[in-house]
Amino acid sequence: MPTLIKNGSLEHDRWTVLKEATGPEVLRAVPNKRFIVPLKFWKDYGQELSDYQGEIAIWLDSHENVSELGDALQTFPLIALNFPVFSDGRSYTNARELRENLHYSGEIRAIGDVLRDQLFYMSRCGFNAFALRHDQDVELCLQAFTDFSTGYQSSIAEPLPLFKRR
Amino acid sequence: MYQYDQYDHQMLAERVAQFRDQTDRYLDNKLSDSEFLPLRLQNGLYIQRLAPMLRIAVPYGLLSSRQLRKLAFIARHYDKGYGHFTTRQNIQFNWPALEDVPDLLAHLAEVEMHAIQTSGNCIRNTTTDQFAGAAVDELEDSRPYCEIIRQWSTFHPEFAYLPRKFKIAVCGTAIDQAATQVHDIGVYLIKGPDKVTGFRILAGGGLGRTPVIGQEVFEFVEKQHLLTALEAILRVYNREGRRDNKYKARIKILVKETGVDAFKAKVMAEWQKIKDGAQTLTEDEIQRCKSFFTDPAYLERSDNPEQLSQQLKQDALFQSWHSRNVHPHKQTGYAIVSVAFKETGVAPGDVTDTQLDYLADLADEYSFGEVRISHRQNVVFADVEQEKLFDLWQQLKRHSLASKNLGLLTDMICCPGGDFCALANAKSIPIAESIQRAFDNFDELTEIGELNINISGCMNACGHHHVGNIGILGVDKKGAEFYQISLGGSSRNEASLGKILGPAFAQDEIPAVIKTLVGVYKTNRIDNESFLATFQRIGMEPFKEKIYANAD
Ligand code: SF4
Numbered sequence: 113m114p115t116l117i118k119n120g121s122l123e124h125d126r127w128t129v130l131k132e133a134t135g136p137e138v139l140r141a142v143p144n145k146r147f148i149v150p151l152k153f154w155k156d157y158g159q160e161l162s163d164y165q166g167e168i169a170i171w172l173d174s175h176e177n178v179s180e181l182g183d184a185l186q187t188f189p190l191i192a193l194n195f196p197v198f199s200d201g202r203s204y205t206n207a208r209e210l211r212e213n214l215h216y217s218g219e220i221r222a223i224g225d226v227l228r229d230q231l232f233y234m235s236r237c238g239f240n241a242f243a244l245r246h247d248q249d250v251e252l253c254l255q256a257f258t259d260f261s262t263g264y265q266s267s268i269a270e271p272l273p274l275f276k277r278r
Numbered sequence: 279m280y281q282y283d284q285y286d287h288q289m290l291a292e293r294v295a296q297f298r299d300q301t302d303r304y305l306d307n308k309l310s311d312s313e314f315l316p317l318r319l320q321n322g323l324y325i326q327r328l329a330p331m332l333r334i335a336v337p338y339g340l341l342s343s344r345q346l347r348k349l350a351f352i353a354r355h356y357d358k359g360y361g362h363f364t365t366r367q368n369i370q371f372n373w374p375a376l377e378d379v380p381d382l383l384a385h386l387a388e389v390e391m392h393a394i395q396t397s398g399n400c401i402r403n404t405t406t407d408q409f410a411g412a413a414v415d416e417l418e419d420s421r422p423y424c425e426i427i428r429q430w431s432t433f434h435p436e437f438a439y440l441p442r443k444f445k446i447a448v449c450g451t452a453i454d455q456a457a458t459q460v461h462d463i464g465v466y467l468i469k470g471p472d473k474v475t476g477f478r479i480l481a482g483g484g485l486g487r488t489p490v491i492g493q494e495v496f497e498f499v500e501k502q503h504l505l506t507a508l509e510a511i512l513r514v515y516n517r518e519g520r521r522d523n524k525y526k527a528r529i530k531i532l533v534k535e536t537g538v539d540a541f542k543a544k545v546m547a548e549w550q551k552i553k554d555g556a557q558t559l560t561e562d563e564i565q566r567c568k569s570f571f572t573d574p575a576y577l578e579r580s581d582n583p584e585q586l587s588q589q590l591k592q593d594a595l596f597q598s599w600h601s602r603n604v605h606p607h608k609q610t611g612y613a614i615v616s617v618a619f620k621e622t623g624v625a626p627g628d629v630t631d632t633q634l635d636y637l638a639d640l641a642d643e644y645s646f647g648e649v650r651i652s653h654r655q656n657v658v659f660a661d662v663e664q665e666k667l668f669d670l671w672q673q674l675k676r677h678s679l680a681s682k683n684l685g686l687l688t689d690m691i692c693c694p695g696g697d698f699c700a701l702a703n704a705k706s707i708p709i710a711e712s713i714q715r716a717f718d719n720f721d722e723l724t725e726i727g728e729l730n731i732n733i734s735g736c737m738n739a740c741g742h743h744h745v746g747n748i749g750i751l752g753v754d755k756k757g758a759e760f761y762q763i764s765l766g767g768s769s770r771n772e773a774s775l776g777k778i779l780g781p782a783f784a785q786d787e788i789p790a791v792i793k794t795l796v797g798v799y800k801t802n803r804i805d806n807e808s809f810l811a812t813f814q815r816i817g818m819e820p821f822k823e824k825i826y827a828n829a830d
Contacts, residue, residue, distance in 0.1 A: 198313070
């Protein structure tokens with residue numbers, strides 16, 4: 113299981129990411145769990161699973177747009193955004209969109225190719241939880257959030273741009 | 279020039295520390311090649327054919343004498359004694375060792391310089407007219423806005439992993455010297471309705487494999503909306519730009535495939551969400567940035583002083599240098615001086631440590647301690663008293679910097695090409711040199727007049743070959759180096775892209791080909807018509823006929 117950093121410290125991860133799922137029976141077989149399911153799965157079976165005895169969250173791949181979540185957005189305790197490869201920057205925009213325009217205040221979790229050297233920018237775009245790739249040095253990763261003391265532009269972490277603060 | 283405050287200094291120091299740590303981890307095998315790659319690129323570091331290459335940012339081309347001296351120091355201590363001015367108003371060093379780069383960056387930070395985002399798939403150095411602030415045809419100085427964009431784009435957390443590199447240019451003059459239309463985003467200062475100054479913004483221009491002129495996305499936005507407008511364009515691009523094919527990943531492809539109207543609609547939708555938000559510029563901030571670019575302490579001088587007229591009359595060499603290298607200045611009694619770094623036998627844009635030191639001295643003595651780098655790889659002294667032009671010229675001569683080929687055929691743009699660049703199909707520097715040798719008669723050059731030759735060693739078009747009046751592109755023909763010629767490109771206001779002449783040539787054929795092309799131009803030109811104007815009038819055929827006549 114990948115290591116989870118949440119709000120700046122290590123945390124035990126109680127969620128399971130469902131990479132792919134054939135149908136709702138997968139979840140029903142294990143009641144009382146917490147699943148992060150793919151967008152398409154939720155679109156297809158969300159309704160059916162509304163009585164599931166456990167919790168359901170959702171994950172979006174980098175090519176998917178958070179606007180597809182519609183009004184259901186606020187019902188998720190957690191939204192995970194995938195980095196298929198660390199150099200794919202689309203999930204930064206999704207995270208920012210969630211916080212800035214859709215006013216989502218739950219957990220936004222980075223999953224996939226999540227590495228030490230991208231954590232700072234991710235945190236500035238609104239991610240507050242990071243499921244690290246298995247080979248990452250946790251101690252080094254915990255230091256990443258202080259790479260820079262501030263930034264020039266308006267961001268989720270610091271809504272006022274530097275020119276309004278200096 | 280912009281002065282760092284404690285925030286700028288601190289972030290830069292943090293950046294150096296961050297890169298030092300990343301380099302250590304890489305050398306320690308804790309970071310893989312592919313993971314280190316974008317990190318080093320965003321600090322300007324390429325691994326090239328011979329050694330790493332470090333590209334240092336020169337924001338909008340402006341350098342102080344103190345910075346020039348630091349660059350000279352770096353050329354001496356970390357390189358083989360020279361650097362290279364690029365077509366993006368930056369400077370490159372070809373020989374630093376990877377493990378030295380963090381120290382080198384720390385040296386640069388002392389003089390408020392860095393290599394941040396000079397490479398990689400992020401927002402690059404913003405460029406502008408090398409005459410900004412001194413030009414006669416300027417609506418407003420573009421540099422404060424370049425600085426505003428620089429700060430906004432530096433360490434922008436959302437746009438560090440774009441589909442591809444992203445270049446922004448700003449133009450504040452009537453004659454566009456910044457090739458603004460062929461940038462991913464081109465920003466023009468214009469007067470809008472009610473005569474207030476604001477911006478017209480184009481997107482989707484670019485050179486490279488598929489050259490295109492940018493399309494208008496914002497017809498007019500008021501100044502305070504500059505950053506939100508840029509952010510809206512970037513956001514659409516980050517989300518929707520193609521990531522499946524490196525060659526289709528630039529914003530120009532997205533604009534083309536989406537269609538400009540649909541693209542515009544998407545940008546507007548994004549913009550509505552953030553317009554008037556936190557990133558909206560304040561008058562205070564605009565004034566603050568403007569305060570760094572006020573006029574230097576000009577003295578009261580008159581135009582065309584008697585002494586200068588005498589010197590021009592007496593010295594024909596000075597006169598011919600003056601006619602090509604001295605440009606009008608907005609301030610009475612002052613002039614702008616361009617120094618061409620295009621000596622035959624030296625790669626275009628190459629500059630030695632001694633020359634850098636010397637430029638610094640000259641800047642202090644003649645131009646308020648500043649120089650600018652132009653995208654044509656030349657150096658500009660922007661504020662020289664006309665009375666001192668003769669002195670300056672004599673000083674330049676002493677260091678072989680008084681070449682007067684500015685704007686003429688031998689003032690070429692040339693990328694590093696196969697001698698240095700791992701991506702090259704062919705060498706470009708020897709081509710430039712062979713052309714310079716074929717045209718070594720200055721009278722002939724003056725007689726030919728304004729003619730730009732731009733040379734790139736491959737499709738990536740760092741030498742801007744598409745917008746050269748004559749463009750030369752290195753191509754690979756079954757493993758041999760060949761050169762494709764295009765005609766009619768221009769990066770001025772009516773930017774146009776060159777059209778391909780025909781089959782490519784071998785390296786040793788190029789000087790003769792250029793001679794023939796120039797010959798066709800001279801036979802056909804009317805009065806003082808330039809090469810470009812003649813080409814636009816008579817078209818490709820006469821050139822083609824002459825060049826390939828013998829082949830049939
Ligand atoms: S045009 Fe090609 S060969 Fe020349 S510097 Fe750019 S990538 Fe290298």
